[in-house]
Amino acid sequence: MTNSLHGQTALVTGSSSGIGAAVAQELGKRGANVVVNYRSDEDGARKVVGKILNYGSDTLALQGDVSNADDIQFLFSQTLKEFGKLDILVNNAGIQKDAPFRQMSLKEWEAVLAVNLTGQFLCAKQAVEIFCKQGVRENVSKAAGKIVCMSSVHEVIPWAGHVNYAAAKGGVQMFMKSLAQEVAHEKIRVNGIAPGAVATEINRDVWEDKDGRKKMLDLIPYGRIGDGEDVARAVAWLVSDDADYIVGTTLFVDGGMTLYPGFREGG
Numbered sequence: 304m305t306n307s308l309h310g311q312t313a314l315v316t317g318s319s320s321g322i323g324a325a326v327a328q329e330l331g332k333r334g335a336n337v338v339v340n341y342r343s344d345e346d347g348a349r350k351v352v353g354k355i356l357n358y359g360s361d362t363l364a365l366q367g368d369v370s371n372a373d374d375i376q377f378l379f380s381q382t383l384k385e386f387g388k389l390d391i392l393v394n395n396a397g398i399q400k401d402a403p404f405r406q407m408s409l410k411e412w413e414a415v416l417a418v419n420l421t422g423q424f425l426c427a428k429q430a431v432e433i434f435c436k437q438g439v440r441e442n443v444s445k446a447a448g449k450i451v452c453m454s455s456v457h458e459v460i461p462w463a464g465h466v467n468y469a470a471a472k473g474g475v476q477m478f479m480k481s482l483a484q485e486v487a488h489e490k491i492r493v494n495g496i497a498p499g500a501v502a503t504e505i506n507r508d509v510w511e512d513k514d515g516r517k518k519m520l521d522l523i524p525y526g527r528i529g530d531g532e533d534v535a536r537a538v539a540w541l542v543s544d545d546a547d548y549i550v551g552t553t554l555f556v557d558g559g560m561t562l563y564p565g566f567r568e569g570g
């Protein structure tokens with residue numbers, strides 16, 4: 304069993320709610336020190352911090368907007384100040400601003416790209432710099448550092464009415480792969496996680512609505528909507544040494560959503 308994260312420090316962006324909160328807690332449960340980044344929901348972040356402390360791990364809530372370079376510089380420098388090192392970055396923060404293409408404004412397009420894609424770039428830049436300086440500490444992990452880019456099934460499934468989101472997630476896929484190729488020789492592992500439908504704030508309007516929920520379930524061969532913990536356990540494994548030979552891959556955590564369920568009958 305090599306998936307303990309004891310002695311490692313993780314930073315999870317956008318972890319005051321939803322998938323990020325579940326990931327931060329799971330990493331804390333497995334022994335990592337965790338920085339809980341939030342944009343505005345300080346109360347949410349404090350709750351996550353409380354849960355991690357109950358697992359006996361060290362943790363800290365830090366405010367910062369992933370699309371703002373100065374915030375991100377501060378976020379990583381505070382992380383180093385507090386914990387002295389960084390081993391894991393989970394690039395999780397994300398937003399949706401949906402609209403039919405003809406109604407979508409430039410503002411909506413730019414806002415989603417800024418958080419969902421540029422935010423990953425800004426955070427990864429800081430993390431790679433730190434990992435390269437630190438190098439491999441063999442008593443901690445086989446890798447010098449691990450980055451997980453939170454993507455979506457929409458890195459491969461086109462999504463009408465959400466062209467900004469799908470374009471950003473498609474971008475995340477090639478960002479992740481290109482970066483993985485570039486820094487693997489530094490012993491940095493970069494991978495992606497692509498969730499399917501997970502019940503969180505980002506899609507509450509759909510799963511809370513009876514009709515919306517049914518339509519969602521029709522797209523999931525495994526027959527249930529995911530929860531944050533489904534994704535969190537996959538992230539925890541991916542950043543552990545059990546996954547040490549996994550580099551530049553997207554792991555789909557989607558109950559089979561990418562299996563084209565519409566083709567199950569006929570086609």
Ligand code: NAD
Nearest residue numbers: 317320321322342368369395396397455498500501503505
């Ligand atoms: P969520 O809304 O609960 O979480 C998103 C988090 O990102 C929030 O905590 C929010 O405050 C934070 N955030 C937003 N803008 C930020 C910014 N500028 N700086 C810092 N933090 C910011 O929704 P979620 O479903 O937990 O989403 C988490 C990630 O998972 C996103 O990247 C999303 O695209 C992805 N995802 C979600 C689903 C799903 O079905 N829920 C499916 C595929 C992918």
